[in-house]
Amino acid sequence: MKIYAELCTMLTIVPTPVGNLEDITMRALRVLREADLILAEDTRTSGLLLKHFDIHRPMLSYHKFNEHQTVQHIVQRLLAGEQVAVISDAGTPGISDPGFLVAREAIRAGVEVSCLPGATACIPALVASGLPCDKFCFEGFLPQKKGRQSRLQQLAEEPRTMVFYESPHRVVKALQQFTEVFGPERPAAVCREISKLHEEIVRGSLTECLAHFTAHEPRGEFVIVLGGKDDG
Numbered sequence: 001m002k003i004y005a006e007l008c009t010m011l012t013i014v015p016t017p018v019g020n021l022e023d024i025t026m027r028a029l030r031v032l033r034e035a036d037l038i039l040a041e042d043t044r045t046s047g048l049l050l051k052h053f054d055i056h057r058p059m060l061s062y063h064k065f066n067e068h069q070t071v072q073h074i075v076q077r078l079l080a081g082e083q084v085a086v087i088s089d090a091g092t093p094g095i096s097d098p099g100f101l102v103a104r105e106a107i108r109a110g111v112e113v114s115c116l117p118g119a120t121a122c123i124p125a126l127v128a129s130g131l132p133c134d135k136f137c138f139e140g141f142l143p144q145k146k147g148r149q150s151r152l153q154q155l156a157e158e159p160r161t162m163v164f165y166e167s168p169h170r171v172v173k174a175l176q177q178f179t180e181v182f183g184p185e186r187p188a189a190v191c192r193e194i195s196k197l198h199e200e201i202v203r204g205s206l207t208e209c210l211a212h213f214t215a216h217e218p219r220g221e222f223v224i225v226l227g228g229k230d231d232g
Contacts, residue, residue, distance in 0.1 A: 010078050011106045013099055014085045015092040015118025016049060018221075019195030023119045029053055031116065035085040037077065041098055045089045062086070067101050074102055078111045092120045096140040096165055121194045122163045125223035128201055129161075129189030131231065136161040142174070152181045159228040168192075168218040175210040178226065182206065187227035193220035 012031050017023040032038060032055050039062035040046035046059065062070060078084055086093045086102060092115070093099025103113050126133045137160045142148050155162060166174050171190070178186070184207040191201045198220065202212045206226075 010081070010083055010111050011103065011113045012083070012085045013093050013103065013113070013115035014087050015116060015120060016046075016087050016090055017195065018090040018119050018121045019193065019197075019199070021049070021052060023195055024053070025116065025118055028116055028118055029055070031085055032057065032087070034083060036082040037074075037084045039074065039084060039086045039102065041088040041093075046087055049087075062098055062102070064098050067098050071102050071105050075105050075109045075111070078106055079109060090119070090121075092118060095120055095122070095138075119195070121165070121191075121221065121223050124194050125189070125191040125201075125225055126161065126163055128191065129225035130203055131161045131187060131189060131225055131227050133161060136163060137228075138163045141165045144170075149177075152177060156181055157229055159230045161228055161231070162226045164224040164226065166222045166224055168220060168222060171218040171222050171224075172210065172213055174224065175206060175213065178224075179206045179210060182226065187231050189225040191223045191225065192218070194223060196220070 014028050014031055016028070032050065035057050038046070038057050038059045040059045041063050043059045043061050050056070060070070074084065086099050088097035088099065091097065094103060106113050122138060126136055137158055139155070139162055142151055142164060164174070175190070178188070185205045187204070188206050188209050189201055189203045190209045190213065193199045202209050
């Protein structure tokens with residue numbers, strides 16, 4: 001039996017697998033099958049996922065380059081009574097992916113918004129790192145250029161475990177910068193391809209992690225978990 005809160009929800013944030021397709025929940029599949037419209041970061045990528053689970057619902061492209069232009073149209077469809085689901089290429093929308101804006105505008109318009117529990121890369125990486133995870137600081141992607149160094153300097157005194165996302169071609173540079181700012185002995189775990197066939201977690205000091213990925217070409221999606229100041 002569905003509870004009332006679920007019946008009146010019209011915008012649902014739906015996490016999708018970051019790797020293994022078995023990570024999707026039964027509830028997520030049901031919500032996607034019942035949606036009048038699915039907002040997808042990339043309809044080609046999401047189309048493969050939906051096809052795998054035999055889900056055939058209308059999709060609309062919704063990404064960082066068009067979200068400001070399309071969000072009011074989406075809100076109007078919600079106000080008209082449509083059930084809308086939001087998915088990204090992988091993980092939970094809104095966490096370093098589009099999703100925040102449409103959720104905020106729907107709430108402002110009086111639409112019920114719900115987010116399903118489910119896949120994300122940061123939590124498995126954090127918990128598997130072996131570093132303290134009772135309190136942590138999620139930084140996501142650091143600025144690529146402007147503001148990057150100043151943000152790292154601000155985090156130099158951060159006592160909590162920190163979690164960063166990074167692309168494979170910037171991992172070595174990021175580890176070099178971390179070594180300079182946080183010190184070579186600061187503990188870290190560099191996680192790649194979470195929940196995928198070639199999942200790997202390299203644990204040790206920043207110096208050790210840097211040496212590993214200098215010797216082995218970084219490939220895949222990366223999460224860097226860094227110990228806080230008190231762990232150094």
